[in-house]
Amino acid sequence: MAEKFNLLSAKFAASDNSKAGSYADGRNLYLRVGASGSKSWVFRWHYEGKPAELGVGPFAKLGLAAAREKAGELREAVALGASKEALKQLIRPKPEQPDERTFKFYAELVIKQKTASPKYRSKKALGQWTQTLTRYVFPTIGHKRPGEITVGDIATVLAPLWETKVETATRLRQRMETIIDYALAVEDSDSNNPAKWSERLKIRLGGDAEKNVQHHKAVPYRDIPGLMATLRAKDSTSAMLLRYSILTVARSGEARGLKWAEVNMAKRTVVIPASRMKNKKVAHRIPLNDEAVEILDAMATRRVEGQELVFASGVGPAKPKGVPLSDVAVAKALRLAYPAPEGERPFTPHGTARSSFRDWVANETNYSPEVAEWALAHIQTDKVVKAYQRSDLFDKRVTLMAAWGNYIAGKANISSIVNSKSAY
Known part of the structure; x- marks a missing residue:
C-alpha cells in the first residue's frame, strides 16, 4: 500500500475551527492542536524500538510548507541512524552568522x-x-x-x-x-x-x-632643588630613580630600563643603545654629574647577583634580573614629594625631569639651545644643522650637566654659569 502524505491542506492548518487533537500530514509530521487553540508541529518516529516524538516548532512561526521541509530533513537523519540529540540540533534555529569584518x-x-x-x-x-x-x-x-x-x-x-x-x-x-x-x-x-x-x-x-591637548605638567625649575632635598630623605628605589631622571634629564623608559651594562662608572657616562632610544636610530651618551654618580654607587650596593637592571623591581631568587620599575611607582614618589594644588592635575615625572631642565637652561644660563637639545636626546631636524654638526657636543654637555647638578644641589651662583661659545 502506497504511503500517504501531504494530507493536510494549508487552509485546514490555518483554520481556527480545528478541534483539539493531533492531525497527521504523513511522513512522520503531525499538527497538534491544543485545547486553547494553540498549534504546533510534531515529528513522530520509532527510536530504539519505542515511539518517540519531537516538537518541530509553533505553527505561528512555521507554516505547512516549512514544516514539511523540516520533517524531510529529520526523516533523512533518522534513516542515517541519528540520535535524539542530533535531531534536536536540527530543530534548533541556527543563529545568524554576523559579518566578521567588524x-x-x-x-x-x-x-x-x-x-x-x-x-x-x-x-x-x-x-x-x-x-x-x-x-x-x-x-x-x-x-x-x-x-x-x-x-x-x-x-x-x-x-x-x-x-x-x-x-x-x-x-x-x-x-x-x-x-x-x-x-x-x-x-x-x-x-x-x-x-x-x-x-x-x-x-x-x-x-x-x-x-x-595638555602636555606633561612639570614642577617649576625654581622648585627643583627643594623637591630633590625631599627626595634625598627617601630611600625607596622609586625616589632614587626619580632623582636620577631629573639629574640626567632622561626619558622615563630610558631611565627605568637602565642596565648596568650601559653604565661606565670609570668614565662617568651612561650609553643608552639606539634600540632603547625613542628614535631607534642613534645611541645616546649621558655625562654623569656628581649626584648621579652617588645614586648609581648607592644602587650598586643593592645589586644582587644576576641583576641586570639598575632600578629593578621585584628582585628575588625567582627573578634575579628583576623587572623595570613602573611609571605608576615613580609618579607616586613625585606626587608624595611634591603634591599638586587641590583640584589641579598632578605633576609628571617626564615633565619634571625634562621640561624643568629646558626652562632652566633658557632662563638661567647662556648655554645654546643646541646643547640643551642634545642633552634631551632630541633629533636634530634642521638639515643645515645636521650637515655642519658632526659631534654630539658631549664636552659641552659635561659642563652643562655639572651646572645642572650644582643648581639642583643648591650651590650658590651656579645658575649664572655661562657658556658663551658657539655650539658648533
Whole structure:
C-alpha cells in the first residue's frame, strides 16, 4: 500500500475551527492542536524500538510548507541512524552568522600587525591601544562594519572624554581613524573616514579640543632643588630613580630600563643603545654629574647577583634580573614629594625631569639651545644643522650637566654659569 502524505491542506492548518487533537500530514509530521487553540508541529518516529516524538516548532512561526521541509530533513537523519540529540540540533534555529569584518575585527588586525613590526617602538603603547579600545570603543561600535560607522558614532565614543580627558580622547580618535583607514583600504571603499578630524566632528563635540591637548605638567625649575632635598630623605628605589631622571634629564623608559651594562662608572657616562632610544636610530651618551654618580654607587650596593637592571623591581631568587620599575611607582614618589594644588592635575615625572631642565637652561644660563637639545636626546631636524654638526657636543654637555647638578644641589651662583661659545 502506497504511503500517504501531504494530507493536510494549508487552509485546514490555518483554520481556527480545528478541534483539539493531533492531525497527521504523513511522513512522520503531525499538527497538534491544543485545547486553547494553540498549534504546533510534531515529528513522530520509532527510536530504539519505542515511539518517540519531537516538537518541530509553533505553527505561528512555521507554516505547512516549512514544516514539511523540516520533517524531510529529520526523516533523512533518522534513516542515517541519528540520535535524539542530533535531531534536536536540527530543530534548533541556527543563529545568524554576523559579518566578521567588524571594526573590532580590523582593530585586532591593526594591533597584530603593529606587534609583529620591528619598526613599532613601544609595546606599552600597543597595550594602551588594546586597553582604550576595549574600554571606550568596542562597546559602542566594535560590532559595526567600518563602512557603517558615522560621525555621530565617533562623537558618541569621544563625548564623555572630550572635556575631562582631552589627551586620551585625541589619541583614541587617532586610533579609530587609523583602524577605519585600514579597513576602507582593505575593502577598496571610497567612503569617507568618520573618525578623521573634520568640521562635522568638531561641531558634534562642541569645539576644537584637540588644539588644547595638555602636555606633561612639570614642577617649576625654581622648585627643583627643594623637591630633590625631599627626595634625598627617601630611600625607596622609586625616589632614587626619580632623582636620577631629573639629574640626567632622561626619558622615563630610558631611565627605568637602565642596565648596568650601559653604565661606565670609570668614565662617568651612561650609553643608552639606539634600540632603547625613542628614535631607534642613534645611541645616546649621558655625562654623569656628581649626584648621579652617588645614586648609581648607592644602587650598586643593592645589586644582587644576576641583576641586570639598575632600578629593578621585584628582585628575588625567582627573578634575579628583576623587572623595570613602573611609571605608576615613580609618579607616586613625585606626587608624595611634591603634591599638586587641590583640584589641579598632578605633576609628571617626564615633565619634571625634562621640561624643568629646558626652562632652566633658557632662563638661567647662556648655554645654546643646541646643547640643551642634545642633552634631551632630541633629533636634530634642521638639515643645515645636521650637515655642519658632526659631534654630539658631549664636552659641552659635561659642563652643562655639572651646572645642572650644582643648581639642583643648591650651590650658590651656579645658575649664572655661562657658556658663551658657539655650539658648533
